[in-house]
């Protein structure tokens with residue numbers, strides 16, 4: 001069974017393509033995260049890239065919440081900073097540089113209400129460690145939404161591998177929401 005993992009981060013310049021506003025026509029951030037994010041929440045976004053989803057998350061958490069945006073590539077984070085400053089949302093962001101095999105979010109233990117990993121899981125060098133860190137960061141009602149492109153790896157089969165791996169960290173499958181033609185899984189913290 002293939003895991004569908006490529007373990008190579010997407011090139012930094014693709015960050016500009018992914019952050020293009022025209023992407024909204026195909027993948028509307030508001031309709032994706034709207035059901036899960038409320039004002040005042042702590043949100044975690046591993047693999048945020050240049051922030052196509054991050055800015056919408058920051059709008060939704062309001063002044064009393066925060067979005068912890070983590071990426072492996074400094075150039076992705078520089079792009080995110082620029083866009084967040086322009087949108088006057090930078091104060092709602094906690095921007096962090098990840099290690100190859102570690103997000104570095106242990107200080108968030110039990111605080112995160114929503115985590116989004118959009119087109120990230122297939123790139124992770126250490127998916128087991130990733131699910132462990134996210135599980136630790138989620139609060140009792142916290143959820144993790146994974147979205148993966150159908151084109152990558154083994155399709156449904158590779159998402160199932162990720163779901164099984166996540167289960168070993170205590171993350172259970174809650175739902176399989178629809179989002180365009182992607183593979184999506186909503187996972188919850190069992191405590």
Ligand SMILES: C[S@@+](CC[C@H](N)C(=O)[O-])C[C@H]1O[C@@H](n2cnc3c(N)ncnc32)[C@H](O)[C@@H]1O
Pocket residue numbers: 008009010018019046047048049050051052053070071072073076098099100101102103117118119120123124125126
């Ligand atoms: C295909 S891009 C998606 C970016 C963003 N989520 C979006 O949809 O616009 C994947 C991102 O995950 C990041 N990434 C890959 N491995 C990572 C890791 N171990 N920790 C944090 N970020 C990682 C890459 O640097 C890249 O910015």
